[in-house]
Amino acid sequence: NHFWVKQWPYDMQTISEVLPVEAERGVKLGGVLIEGLVKGRKSILYPRWGNEDFQRRREAAGGSNWYHSNVLTWAWRKVGSPPLEEEQWAARYEWEEDGRKRRLGKGWQRVPAWRDYPGGIKAWVEWVLANDPAAAEGCFVTIPPILRDEHEIEEWKQATVEQEIRIKEDCARVKFAGQPLAVLFPKHTANGNCVRPSECPYLDLCWGVGGDDPLGTGRYQRRVPNHPQELAP
Incomplete structure (x- = not known):
């Protein structure tokens, strides 16, 4: 968009x-x-379930996954009747041909390509590129070149360096001077960002008991320095 x-x-x-x-x-x-990849609308859970007893059924099935509605992951299939009629595949339900809009006929169903197409996603993408490249081209977006001026770059560098210095100093104040963590690092909870678009992986540290002993929960570990500047003597 x-x-x-x-x-x-x-x-x-x-x-x-x-x-x-x-x-x-x-x-x-x-x-x-x-260059952007248009993944499609992320709005429906797979497998699809109705609202009735949704949470119970979801938990019983071990959860469910959001899927992206995209021609690279979903295919249109018409089951054949060999040897009279072979199985048919299509990337789109509707398309334009010779200035006229056309659509698939009866008997076509939309199916997950990763599950139903022989060879899975890789084979399906190759089929789309070979048989309906225009459908695949619509999944990629290139925006105009972005040119940042020196003032913007220098301003960002100054702000970022100062912010990192302040974070380092505040960490030391919490650790060695006993200053309140909640004062130096206040929680930012506006717009439901603790749980949207997905639950924050550190939610338990802020709102549960995990903050008392993060390492003891087994969910976290100390960060291992990996940048050359950090490893230099």
């Missing part, structure tokens, strides 16, 4: 991902190109 396209000129990644590349390669990059 247009919000996805409009966000990138202001997104931190169009700066933070550029600077290390420039430092490593020793060249100045002209800008950033972003």
Whole structure:
């Protein structure tokens, strides 16, 4: 959607991902190109269940998964009657041909390609590229080049460095001076961000008992330094 396209000129990644590349390669990059994959609408659970006793059935089945409605993962199939009629496959239910809109006839069903197409997702994507490349092309979006000026880059660097210094100092205040964690690192809970779009992996640390002994829960471990600057003597 247009919000996805409009966000990138202001997104931190169009700066933070550029600077290390420039430092490593020793060249100045002209800008950033972003290519998006349209995954489709994420709105229905698979397997599909009605509202009645939803939670009970979901738990009994061991949970369920969100799926993306996309021509690269879902296929249209018409079951054949060999040897009179072979099985048929299609990437789209509706399409335009010679200026006219057309659609599949009776007997076609939408099925998960990863489950029903011979060879799975890889084979299905290859079929789409060979038989209906226009359907696949619609899944990819390239936005105009993003050019960040030096003022924006320098402003981001200053703000990020200062923020990281402040976090390091506040961690020391909590650990060595006994200052309240909740004061130096307040919880940000607006807009349901503790549980949306999915539950925060640290929810128990803030609102449960896990915060008393994070390592003891077995869900967390100490971070292992991996950046060269951290490992330098």
